[in-house]
Amino acid sequence: MFLKDLLFPKFCLGCGFLGAYICSNCQKKLSYISKDVCLxxxxxxxxxxxxxxxxxxxxxDGLVSIFYYNNLLKKVIKSIKYRLALDVWEELCLVIEPDKLNKIAAYKKLNFAKFFLQPIPLHTSRLRSRGFNQAKIIASFFSQLLQRPVTEYLLRKKSTFSQAQLKNNKDRYINMRGAFEVLTREVDDKNFILVDDVITTGSTLKEAAWTLKRAGASRVVALTLAKG
Ligand SMILES: [Zn+2]
Ligand SMILES: [Zn+2]
Structure with a gap:
């Protein structure tokens, strides 16, 4: 056992068991997406x-997600606190069964494979209160897998409500409209994989793709750890 583990013992965020943030029992309750569908x-x-x-x-232009956003994953994600964020998100990426990563690795075979990973940014006020952007942590993980760089070309200029709190698609659309802007002209002609933790309605990813493409981006696909 490492000293760090003695000083900051890990407890499973799913069931409280000592030793890991997602214990082997809870890992079995993670539910993998069996069929990829058109957004x-x-x-x-x-x-x-x-x-x-x-x-x-x-x-x-495409979306792959790894897990269903089931009750266990909701519980885990909602209990991630600032101090643990990096460790827990990394652990969540590391527990993904290797063959479930194949469909993401397959992106490297596409004719627009020279893409950049662009995490969905948080508004500065949200970033300040939360202390981390989980999308960026996830993007760093997939950056290693795909051997492609993470960029920060997008800015969240509008502080939005949580999409999950809004009842209908029209409200969600209005909430997200104009939420992002690009920070550089370098997006022109480039391809992107947008990265986020969870997709629920898709309106955040659609708005981000719209913003990038309006600025000249060529192809924009998306990758999320979970799907609601
Ligand atoms: Zn557990
Ligand atoms: Zn379709």
């Missing part, structure tokens, strides 16, 4: 790529 029509699609007929002007 727009919800029908099956290889690697979650948006069907040619479903593509939108300035839309998201």
């Amino acid at each position: 727009y029509c919800g029908k099956a699609s290889l690697w979650g790529l948006t069907h040619p007929g479903c593509r939108r002007n300035h839309g998201v």
